[in-house]
Amino acid sequence: xxxxxxxxxxxxxxxxxxxxxxxxxxxxxxxxxxxxxxxxxxxxxxxxxxxxxxxxxxxxxxxxxxxxxxxxxxxxxxxxxxxxxxxxxxxxxxxxxxxxxxxxxxxxxxxxxxxxxxxxxxxxxxxxxxxxxxxxxxxxxxxxxxxxxxxxxxxxxxxxx
Amino acid sequence: xxxxxxxxxxxxxxxxxxxxxxxxxxxxxxxxxxxxxxxxxxxxxxxxxxxxxxxxxxxxxxxxxxxxxxxxxxxxxxxxxxxxxxxxxxxxxxxxxxxxxxxxxxxxxxxxxxxxxxxxxxxxxxxxxxxxxxxxxxxxxxxxxxxxxxxxxxxxxxxxxxxxxxxxxxxxxxxxxxxxxxxxxxxxxxxxxxxxxxxxxxxxxxxxxxxxxxxxxxxxxxxxxxxxxxxxxxxxxxxxxxxxxxxxxxxxxxxxxxxxxxxxxxxxxxxxxxxxxxxxxxxxxxxxxxxxxxxxxxxxxxxxxxxxxxxxxxxxxxxxxxxxxxxxxxxxxxxxxxxxxxxxxxxxxxxxxxxxxxxxxxxxxxxxxxxxxxxxxxxxxxxxxxxxxxxxxxxxxxxxxxxxxxxxxxxxxxxxxxxxxxxxxxxxxxxxxxxxxxxxxxxxxxxxxxxxxxxxxxxxxxxxxxxxxxxxxxxxxxxxxxxxxxxxxxxxxxx
Numbered sequence: 001x002x003x004x005x006x007x008x009x010x011x012x013x014x015x016x017x018x019x020x021x022x023x024x025x026x027x028x029x030x031x032x033x034x035x036x037x038x039x040x041x042x043x044x045x046x047x048x049x050x051x052x053x054x055x056x057x058x059x060x061x062x063x064x065x066x067x068x069x070x071x072x073x074x075x076x077x078x079x080x081x082x083x084x085x086x087x088x089x090x091x092x093x094x095x096x097x098x099x100x101x102x103x104x105x106x107x108x109x110x111x112x113x114x115x116x117x118x119x120x121x122x123x124x125x126x127x128x129x130x131x132x133x134x135x136x137x138x139x140x141x142x143x144x145x146x147x148x149x150x151x152x153x154x155x156x157x158x159x160x161x
Numbered sequence: 162x163x164x165x166x167x168x169x170x171x172x173x174x175x176x177x178x179x180x181x182x183x184x185x186x187x188x189x190x191x192x193x194x195x196x197x198x199x200x201x202x203x204x205x206x207x208x209x210x211x212x213x214x215x216x217x218x219x220x221x222x223x224x225x226x227x228x229x230x231x232x233x234x235x236x237x238x239x240x241x242x243x244x245x246x247x248x249x250x251x252x253x254x255x256x257x258x259x260x261x262x263x264x265x266x267x268x269x270x271x272x273x274x275x276x277x278x279x280x281x282x283x284x285x286x287x288x289x290x291x292x293x294x295x296x297x298x299x300x301x302x303x304x305x306x307x308x309x310x311x312x313x314x315x316x317x318x319x320x321x322x323x324x325x326x327x328x329x330x331x332x333x334x335x336x337x338x339x340x341x342x343x344x345x346x347x348x349x350x351x352x353x354x355x356x357x358x359x360x361x362x363x364x365x366x367x368x369x370x371x372x373x374x375x376x377x378x379x380x381x382x383x384x385x386x387x388x389x390x391x392x393x394x395x396x397x398x399x400x401x402x403x404x405x406x407x408x409x410x411x412x413x414x415x416x417x418x419x420x421x422x423x424x425x426x427x428x429x430x431x432x433x434x435x436x437x438x439x440x441x442x443x444x445x446x447x448x449x450x451x452x453x454x455x456x457x458x459x460x461x462x463x464x465x466x467x468x469x470x471x472x473x474x475x476x477x478x479x480x481x482x483x484x485x486x487x488x489x490x491x492x493x494x495x496x497x498x499x500x501x502x503x504x505x506x507x508x509x510x511x512x513x514x515x516x517x518x519x520x521x522x523x524x525x526x527x528x529x530x531x532x533x534x535x536x537x538x539x540x541x542x543x544x545x546x547x548x549x550x551x552x553x554x555x556x557x558x559x560x561x562x563x564x565x566x567x568x569x570x571x572x573x574x575x576x577x578x579x580x581x582x583x584x585x586x587x588x589x590x591x592x593x594x595x596x597x598x599x600x601x602x603x604x605x606x607x608x609x610x611x612x613x614x615x616x617x618x619x620x621x622x623x624x625x626x627x628x629x630x631x632x633x634x635x636x637x638x639x640x641x642x643x644x645x646x647x648x649x650x651x652x653x654x655x656x
Contacts, residue, residue: 005627007620014624024628029617035625043519043575047625056626059576061516067630068578071622073570074615075582078627099514100542125512125542153514 004081006066011081047071094156095132101125103145103157112140120158123151134160164188164239164263164479168232169203171243172222173533174549175457176203179241182471191235193228195221197543202535209235222246225253229260239263239478241471245545248454249276265478267432267453274428275451285448288427290420293439293447295362297322306343306361311336313363319343321350322358329353332364367599369440370394370449371406373421374462376433376473378483383425385418386462386470387492391437392598393587395510400580400603401587402458403497404465407558407596413444424451433459433474457500457550460529464496464554495561496554499584501574503546506583507612512546515539518576520549523568527554530572540577548574558596562588586610 003017003026014026022037038046044057056071066079104124108114119131120140134140141159145151166189169176176192180203183190194204196215204210211231213221220227223246232240240257242248242265251272257264266272275281286292296309310317310333319342321329329350331342343359351357374386390406391399405414421436435456437449459470468490473483503513516539523530532549534540540548553568555561566588569581587593590609592602603610615623 005624007615007623012620012624014621017628019628022629024625026621026624028621028624031617031621033621033625035622035629037629040629044573045626045629047622047629049622049625054622056622056629057519057573057575058626058630059518060630061518061576067627068576069623069627069630070573070575071626072619074619074623076615076620076623077578078623080627080631098511128512130511 006079006081008076095120095135095158095160097123097132097151097153097155097157098130099123099125099153101130101151103147103149103151104129106143106145106147108140108143108158110140110142114138114140114160120160121145123157132157136160162238162263162479164475166191166208166235166237167239167241167265167475168193168228168235168237169207169241169243170222170228171241171246171248172198172203172544173201174531174547175243175245175455175533177206177533178531179243179471180207182469182475185469186472186475188475189237191231191237193222193231195543197541200535200538201533203533211235218246225250225256228253229256229262232257232262233260237262239265239475241265241474242454244454244457249452251276263478265432265474267430267434271428271430271434272453275453278450281451282448284428285424288423290424290427290448291446293362293365295360297360299358301347301358303340303343306359307336307339310339310361313361316364316366318362318364319346319359320362321346321354321356322360323350323354323356329359365439365441365447367442367601368392369406369599370399370437371409371417371440371446372435372437372452372456373418374433374435374456374459374470375421375425375430376470376477376483377425377430378477379431379480380482382483383422383430384483384485384487384490385422386466386468386490388414388417389458389461390598391458392600393593393602394600395506395603399458399500400502401497401499401584401593402461403495403558403561404461405492405495407598410444413446417446420446420448424448432477433470457547458498460531460550460552461496461498464527464529464552465492465494466490467493494554494556495558496552497561497565497588498553499551499565499569499588500547500580501549501551501572501584502580503540503548503574503577504580505578506580506610510580512542513540513578514542515577517548517574519573521571521573521575523551523553523571525553525564525568528552528564528568548577548579559594562594582612583610586612 001017002015004013014028017026024035036048038048054072059068066077069078101123105122108120114134116136118134121132123130138160141161143158167183168191169179180190189208191209192203192207193211193213195213247253251269254264255269294313316334319331329346331346333342346359347357370392371388373388377383388406389402389404391402393401433455435452438446439449440446504510529552553565555564569585
């Protein structure tokens with residue numbers, strides 16, 4: 001079976017994916033891979049790729065279907081593309097908060113012309129200020145929050161059209 | 162008077178650091194916590210722990226009256242302020258002492274003196290501490306400014322007296338550029354600050370940030386615990402610190418340390434302090450500032466000198482003599498500290514949040530992880546993003562680097578994006594390995610420090626790991642396994 005994943009935001013496709021008992025096999029970029037699970041302890045496991053053994057760990061808490069995976073000393077954010085939920089930030093024209101925080105400043109009003117990269121509002125989180133910048137040249141359609149309001153991560157803060 | 166009970170007015174790893182030494186000394190420890198920190202280890206592992214309530218920092222960790230009130234009520238004799246928060250707050254230090262409680266730190270007068278940039282420079286100039294050469298005078302004629310610039314020696318920095326943020330600032334490399342730069346800086350200064358007064362300072366190319374650890378008692382003993390090299394910084398925050406400083410002659414090392422001790426004696430300092438210097442490539446060094454507290458990076462000095470600086474602080478605070486002579490303090494081997502931050506270095510060092518599934522344990526000898534979190538605890542938005550400090554000692558600098566890189570792979574902080582991989586890139590960089598550190602290291606090597614693309618084999622291994630973990634969670638319809646937090650069942654554990 002063909003299967004696709006996203007790794008750090010990039011989609012990759014594998015072929016002949018099989019997961020039986022403690023083995024996973026697939027073909028990726030023309031190469032056949034065979035992995036077996038040697039042991040598992042909590043989040044951490046030891047895998048064997050026929051060439052040698054390596055440690056891996058997979059987070060159980062995922063955000064928007066994305067999971068942190070560490071394997072052989074490399075760390076990446078993975079998601080099973082089939083199961084991936086729609087991300088708030090992907091909303092057309094919407095600018096999402098990168099993390100939970102507080103609206104510190106609103107720099108542009110609805111109707112204002114903005115250039116791509118221009119800051120529209122400033123979010124305060126983790127004791128730092130983060131500029132929320134326009135992703136295109138256009139006009140601010142709506143600002144959804146006011147100064148002082150608390151917002152969750154991934155929430156649309158403003159729309160530019 | 163022997164201290165019998167200490168209240169630690171801080172949180173996270175530094176609260177635990179103080180707790181550890183106090184336990185070694187047989188002293189009882191009281192911690193405090195904001196409600197959103199109640200599951201963190203500093204709130205769990207002390208003899209007593211009290212809630213500071215919730216709300217803004219001014220209501221919790223910065224609430225002076227509340228902290229003093231708790232100290233009195235629980236019968237603690239002393240307050241350790243840690244670093245940050247109220248550690249360099251003179252008003253708090255004097256409030257504590259007025260309440261009859263020992264402040265484990267310097268006198269309020271020392272905090273005030275060193276907190277005043279201009280006042281401290283004036284005081285230290287009198288005892289011949291090297292200051293960055295400059296002209297801050299009122300004669301603003303072109304002829305005079307040009308004369309002063311030549312006296313200082315090129316390159317020089319011309320900046321607006323009233324300024325900040327790089328406005329009205331010019332770096333001048335040679336005399337021929339001088340007249341134009343002075344008039345340019347003046348007109349920019351006038352536009353930005355309605356004041357065209359400028360000052361001239363020596364511009365140090367590729368400066369290093371070198372600091373000296375000091376410790377003084379109330380019996381006239383002023384000791385140094387050698388230097389630390391802290392040049393690797395991002396956004397003016399230190400990322401990697403080490404000691405001994407690489408590429409430094411023993412002669413220069415002792416000279417800098419002597420200068421620091423001279424400052425400590427000159428201001429009759431008490432307790433732990435750090436003098437920060439700017440070191441130019443030509444070996445000249447200049448006073449930058451003094452931090453009147455225990456520093457985040459103090460463990461590297463402890464590792465190479467075999468000392469316990471928190472113990473020294475407590476001894477000094479209870480009026481004892483320091484247990485060392487200067488000649489007994491020696492540097493042995495090499496130590497490196499990496500600050501593990503919850504941040505994404507590849508996305509402009511943006512802070513990250515999440516639940517830590519597994520922290521991991523370093524397994525090599527002489528490796529210390531000072532961490533304020535436990536597996537299953539949440540990293541939130543309300544506090545500093547530093548999760549932990551990985552401190553590694555090795556016989557040589559080379560071994561200390563390789564042991565650090567190995568150990569960074571063992572402390573996973575699985576669940577929260579950290580700068581772990583970025584730290585490996587810094588420590589593996591050929592210029593770092595060669596000891597060529599300076600404060601522009603991170604911006605200068607920006608492209609070298611970018612993440613390497615994952616190879617196909619890397620990606621395949623990641624896919625396999627994720628697939629194995631998914632099989633186990635087949636029961637959960639959403640594909641998301643919710644961990645029950647073991648601490649939530651501990652209601653009423655402590656108030």
